[in-house]
Amino acid sequence: xxxxxxxAQRGKIRRLSQPRELAPDEEGGELNIVPFLDIxxxxxxxxxxxxxxxxxxxxxxxxxxxxxxxxxxxxxxEALNLTVFIVNDGFSLKASGGNIAPGCTGPGPGIAIxxxxxxxxxxxxxxxxxxxxxxxxxxxxxxxxxxxxTEYQILINVIDALRRNASGVPMFENVNFKVPR
Amino acid sequence: MAEAxxxxxxxxxxxxxxxxxxxxxxxxxxxxxxxxAMLDIMTIILVFLLKSLGESSNAIPQxxxxxxxxxxxxxxxxxxGVTLTISKSQILVxxxxxxxxxxxxxxxxxxxxxxxKRGGPNDLYIVPLGNVLQTARRTDVSVRRAKGLDPSTxxxxxxxxxxxxxxxxxxxxxxxxxxxxxxxxxxxxQSKTLGG
Numbered sequence: 001x002x003x004x005x006x007x008a009q010r011g012k013i014r015r016l017s018q019p020r021e022l023a024p025d026e027e028g029g030e031l032n033i034v035p036f037l038d039i040x041x042x043x044x045x046x047x048x049x050x051x052x053x054x055x056x057x058x059x060x061x062x063x064x065x066x067x068x069x070x071x072x073x074x075x076x077x078e079a080l081n082l083t084v085f086i087v088n089d090g091f092s093l094k095a096s097g098g099n100i101a102p103g104c105t106g107p108g109p110g111i112a113i114x115x116x117x118x119x120x121x122x123x124x125x126x127x128x129x130x131x132x133x134x135x136x137x138x139x140x141x142x143x144x145x146x147x148x149x150t151e152y153q154i155l156i157n158v159i160d161a162l163r164r165n166a167s168g169v170p171m172f173e174n175v176n177f178k179v180p181r
Numbered sequence: 182m183a184e185a186x187x188x189x190x191x192x193x194x195x196x197x198x199x200x201x202x203x204x205x206x207x208x209x210x211x212x213x214x215x216x217x218a219m220l221d222i223m224t225i226i227l228v229f230l231l232k233s234l235g236e237s238s239n240a241i242p243q244x245x246x247x248x249x250x251x252x253x254x255x256x257x258x259x260x261x262g263v264t265l266t267i268s269k270s271q272i273l274v275x276x277x278x279x280x281x282x283x284x285x286x287x288x289x290x291x292x293x294x295x296x297x298k299r300g301g302p303n304d305l306y307i308v309p310l311g312n313v314l315q316t317a318r319r320t321d322v323s324v325r326r327a328k329g330l331d332p333s334t335x336x337x338x339x340x341x342x343x344x345x346x347x348x349x350x351x352x353x354x355x356x357x358x359x360x361x362x363x364x365x366x367x368x369x370x371q372s373k374t375l376g377g
Contacts, residue, residue: 005190005193005194005197009194009197010197012198013197013198013201016198016201017198017201017202017204017205018205019206019207033220034216036220037216037219037220037223040223041223043227044226044227044230047230047234055370055371056241056249056258056368056369056370056371057254057256057257057369057371058254058256058257058258058259058366058367058368058369059366059367059369060256060259060364060366061364061365061367063354063355063357063358063362063363064354064358086347123375147347148289148346148348149289149346149347150346150347151343151344151345151347152250152342152343152344152345152346152347153250153251153343155250155350156250156251156252156343156367156369157250157375159254160253160254160375161375163254164253177351177354179305179351179355180348180351
């Protein structure tokens with residue numbers, strides 16, 4: 001008889017043998033980091049979405065040359081020596097053969113590429129430079145000089161106009177500056 | 182005799198209880214997602230992005246005082262060299278302010294102004310800038326030697342505002358040249374159209 005457990009004892013065994021439910025503060029002791037995670041994810045998405053999509057580039061050049069002539073490392077003879085003067089009325093071009101006439105037709109006085117509707121005509125400058133490049137295929141150097149008040153953006157535009165033709169073929173990739181007279 | 186029977190019943194009860202506890206015991210159930218590792222990854226990515234964006238040469242801070250010109254050039258920006266910044270109001274070498282610039286009209290006529298020149302308003306050499314560049318040049322010579330590069334000349338990265346007048350620009354280039362900086366990288370923003 002004593003080997004048998006009573007009903008009360010069996011009930012007590014059943015009750016006490018059940019796994020104990022942990023209190024909320026005993027469950028692994030973890031912080032509730034879900035709101036923090038939300039914030040981090042939002043910041044991450046915001047940063048990725050607002051990354052500047054402007055890409056920078058750089059244009060190489062060398063120290064400015066003096067008032068007379070530029071420093072030439074190559075092509076000592078029969079060089080084009082193209083110099084673009086950015087003046088108030090447009091672009092005046094000078095090469096080894098002398099000043100280039102308006103319309104880029106040949107040597108002669110005047111502004112080679114006058115302003116077009118009050119704006120500098122970069123397309124015409126590219127066309128004129130391409131004409132000169134055809135005659136001096138080995139030449140890749142050009143000089144720029146400008147009025148003291150000429151904006152840097154205009155210099156960069158002139159460099160762009162000289163570096164490649166309309167088809168993207170390289171023309172005068174070595175562009176240097178000259179000290180204005 | 183009765184006491185012995187009671188003791189046996191208690192022993193049996195305790196044994197049954199131990200057995201029942203062992204039978205019902207189970208491994209703790211993972212009923213939540215452990216996101217700590219994921220949070221770590223997110224935080225590391227965020228810090229990495231913020232740091233790399235801040236140090237990237239693509240991230241030149243632009244403001245009303247400094248707007249880069251646009252160009253159709255697609256070459257990668259050069260990373261190595263002394264950084265020289267010409268904004269509307271000041272000239273900096275690295276993060277060090279060198280000169281406060283006068284108004285634009287004055288910049289177009291005499292550049293940084295006669296008081297900063299070696300020989301009057303028509304001179305091109307900017308004395309305070311030249312002094313700082315010579316110090317930077319000495320440091321750069323050591324750096325270039327350590328890297329196995331040609332130390333005879335240094336390179337400069339020029340970050341100039343798009344409205345910088347040619348006179349001031351030439352003065353800065355001339356001073357760089359006088360300080361044995363022989364190659365310059367003009368920083369521009371890429372654009373699809375010329376003048377765009």
